[in-house]
Amino acid sequence: MSRPVPWIPAVLYGAVLLGGVYYAAIGPGPGAGTAWFAVLLGALIALDGWGRGQGRDRWRWRGRRIAPGAVLVLRVLLLCAVTAVDVSGLSRVLFVLVPFLAFFAYGSAAAVGLGVGCVAALAGAFTLWVPRWQVRAEYISDLLMFALGIVLAVAMAAVAVREQQARARLEGTLAQVAELSAARERNRLAREIHDSLGHHLTAIGVQLEMAEAFASLDPAASTRAVSHARWSANRALDEVRASVRTLGPGSEAEPVVLSRALADLVHHLDGGSRRITLETSGVERRPLLVLYRAAQEGLTNACRHSGATEIGVDVAYDERGARLRVADNGTGFDPAEEGFGLAGLRERVRLAEGTVAIDTSADGTVLTVGVPW
Numbered sequence: 001m002s003r004p005v006p007w008i009p010a011v012l013y014g015a016v017l018l019g020g021v022y023y024a025a026i027g028p029g030p031g032a033g034t035a036w037f038a039v040l041l042g043a044l045i046a047l048d049g050w051g052r053g054q055g056r057d058r059w060r061w062r063g064r065r066i067a068p069g070a071v072l073v074l075r076v077l078l079l080c081a082v083t084a085v086d087v088s089g090l091s092r093v094l095f096v097l098v099p100f101l102a103f104f105a106y107g108s109a110a111a112v113g114l115g116v117g118c119v120a121a122l123a124g125a126f127t128l129w130v131p132r133w134q135v136r137a138e139y140i141s142d143l144l145m146f147a148l149g150i151v152l153a154v155a156m157a158a159v160a161v162r163e164q165q166a167r168a169r170l171e172g173t174l175a176q177v178a179e180l181s182a183a184r185e186r187n188r189l190a191r192e193i194h195d196s197l198g199h200h201l202t203a204i205g206v207q208l209e210m211a212e213a214f215a216s217l218d219p220a221a222s223t224r225a226v227s228h229a230r231w232s233a234n235r236a237l238d239e240v241r242a243s244v245r246t247l248g249p250g251s252e253a254e255p256v257v258l259s260r261a262l263a264d265l266v267h268h269l270d271g272g273s274r275r276i277t278l279e280t281s282g283v284e285r286r287p288l289l290v291l292y293r294a295a296q297e298g299l300t301n302a303c304r305h306s307g308a309t310e311i312g313v314d315v316a317y318d319e320r321g322a323r324l325r326v327a328d329n330g331t332g333f334d335p336a337e338e339g340f341g342l343a344g345l346r347e348r349v350r351l352a353e354g355t356v357a358i359d360t361s362a363d364g365t366v367l368t369v370g371v372p373w
Contacts (some may be wrong), residue, residue: 004104005160009048009097016082016090017041023088033085040082044094047075068105075101092122092146096153103157111157115150122146190344198341200236202300203269204229228268235264258288258315258322262295266313269299274309282317290352290371291315291324297345298326298367306330306365321354321372332360345369 017038024034076098082091099115123143126133133139207229214222259280270276276299295313302308308330316323335358342358349356354371 096149100153200232203232294369302328326367329364
């Protein structure tokens, strides 16, 4: 059930009431019929106000809902009573409300049927009480104007229903957009936490394990590992603060100079039983955070999971974009068991319109990421 346009019945009731009172004032004069005319119109106005007061035009009596059909019958009876006491004949126009309101309750077929019935009822009333009305221009004109009013009322109801349906679809679409936007933002935050904080926590764990292993054998190497762990902790704290700043309005993430950031990353992960090398070629044209995150993911996996002793990081810049390659001599992994980190990396690169390729075997893994300028 759609909601009727509330002001249309009120306007018609008010216009008919003013017209009837004016006609009585300039014609036969006010009397009992005029009083009943006003009372019955007031009852119609109260009926509509009662329905709106219940919410969504659902009439209730003592807690029980009244069927729309019963309300429609009551409205028709009141309209007939108003017409019977109305000496001006203006109240006939109120019958256009019957198909108009029925459209919202029962649909177009019921509205059209009731509209045809109202026109036929008016023609029948003329036939019973107005001799030879078929050859009297004023009655033919009244019938035609009434039929036109019925058509316009049904058309207006159809427009109102379509507008309400379109608004409901729009609200549903906006709700879906909001839900998708929230899900996308959650995924983005999850990627940021995994790629930044997760990487540094992994690096801290690796360096502290190295410090513990070398504590008695090589105190200098143990001290360096602790220093690297402290750097990773500070870097993690800096990235968390930067991420919090970017959540504010009008804020943007600070640009990452890829070559310098990768050099720091490799320097603080290198050492112990593994050797990490970094090679770059070409000229970096603009910051590429996506490649830095890809390098973090590749190095984290190589250091933590693969058991690699040799890891190479290569970055090449050309006219079209940049390409990152992280290769290790570890044990590889099963591509079917690709975790959240690589899945998030693929999504991040996809948003940057780049490409991801992973070649893994028992002899090692090669991660290649390409991003256009």
